[in-house]
Amino acid sequence: MMKARATLTITISLIVAYFLMSKGQLYVYPISQMYLFGVSRNNLIGALTYSFMHIGIKHLLANLLVLVPVGLIAENRFGWKDTLGVFLFSGTVAGFCYALLSPGTWVIGSSAGIAGLLVAGYMADIKKTVIVIIACVVFASFIAIPATQAVISYIETAHEKVINEKVSEIQQLNTSLRELQEKINEKKAKGENITPEIVIVQNLTQKLNETVKVKEVKEQQKQTIERGSKEEAATPPSMLIHLFGALAGLLYVYEFRVEAFEWLIDDLKGMWGRIRGKNHVRHKH
Numbered sequence: 530m531m532k533a534r535a536t537l538t539i540t541i542s543l544i545v546a547y548f549l550m551s552k553g554q555l556y557v558y559p560i561s562q563m564y565l566f567g568v569s570r571n572n573l574i575g576a577l578t579y580s581f582m583h584i585g586i587k588h589l590l591a592n593l594l595v596l597v598p599v600g601l602i603a604e605n606r607f608g609w610k611d612t613l614g615v616f617l618f619s620g621t622v623a624g625f626c627y628a629l630l631s632p633g634t635w636v637i638g639s640s641a642g643i644a645g646l647l648v649a650g651y652m653a654d655i656k657k658t659v660i661v662i663i664a665c666v667v668f669a670s671f672i673a674i675p676a677t678q679a680v681i682s683y684i685e686t687a688h689e690k691v692i693n694e695k696v697s698e699i700q701q702l703n704t705s706l707r708e709l710q711e712k713i714n715e716k717k718a719k720g721e722n723i724t725p726e727i728v729i730v731q732n733l734t735q736k737l738n739e740t741v742k743v744k745e746v747k748e749q750q751k752q753t754i755e756r757g758s759k760e761e762a763a764t765p766p767s768m769l770i771h772l773f774g775a776l777a778g779l780l781y782v783y784e785f786r787v788e789a790f791e792w793l794i795d796d797l798k799g800m801w802g803r804i805r806g807k808n809h810v811r812h813k814h
Contacts, residue, residue, distance in 0.1 A: 535609035536600035539616055540593060543639055546581040547589050554750060555681055556585040556757020568624040569635035576628065580620035582637035584764070585757045587677050592639045594669050598661045599643065599650040606653030611786055612646070618781045619645020623773035636770060644771045645778025652782060652789040655796045681754060688751040695744035702737040706730060 550566075551557045566582045568575035583589040604612040620642030627636060650658040709730050716723045782789045 535612035558753035567635040576624035603649040616642040619774045619777040622777035627770040641774030644774030648778035
């Protein structure tokens with residue numbers, strides 16, 4: 530039976546944290562609200578939380594596409610405690626080291642912890658991990674990320690369409706209110722009853738306020754997508770923090786599961802034996 534407790538726990542934690550910060554939108558806005566949880570030289574305590582923060586849905590999806598399969602490979606050899614330990618230790622150490630060496634920058638995202646899991650995955654089953662990584666890169670590059678971008682573009686276009694419709698409705702309502710006000714003024718001058726017009730004005734005013742509110746909400750959502758996309762594009766992943774994450778994962782395995790190095794060596798010998806056309810035999814001593 531496949532073990533998935535740690536991988537599932539991490540995955541759910543990342544998704545919940547994202548939707549809490551983004552309030553269900555495609556991007557977190559304003560991005561400044563994440564400074565408290567990101568790691569920087571001025572906020573080293575953020576090394577404990579930054580791994581659970583993501584700027585947008587593409588950022589989250591890209592990390593989950595690697596986390597889930599690699600986490601499962603590692604967990605089924607290392608167990609749930611060490612899998613969780615590798616992720617948390619790698620992310621924390623990598624964030625702390627990166628912040629100290631990179632003043633003036635701040636970081637969010639789980640990729641450093643995933644880099645540590647990747648090391649554990651290679652040691653657990655190098656062949657399976659290599660195949661999974663290649664599959665993830667291909668799937669993400671040609672299917673998942675383009676599809677996600679297409680959905681984002683569709684939603685952005687839908688927001689724009691609603692905004693234009695509401696602008697037109699607002700113009701029509703304002704025109705109707707002006708005409709009614711003129712009619713009311715005329716009736717007042719003649720001493721006629723204006724009660725029906727007053728009721729209509731109240732109803733139109735209420736509808737106008739509701740329409741304006743919908744328009745403002747859609748404008749805010751569209752603005753969030755535009756600014757989030759720019760922020761995401763302006764913050765490419767750092768290779769340095771990934772390196773720190775991988776080294777931290779290696780250190781964790783060395784300290785707590787040193788036998789994993791024997792697994793890796795054994796797998797490499799087996800692969801080399803198959804390449805040479807020989808079966809690798811485990812010798813008993």
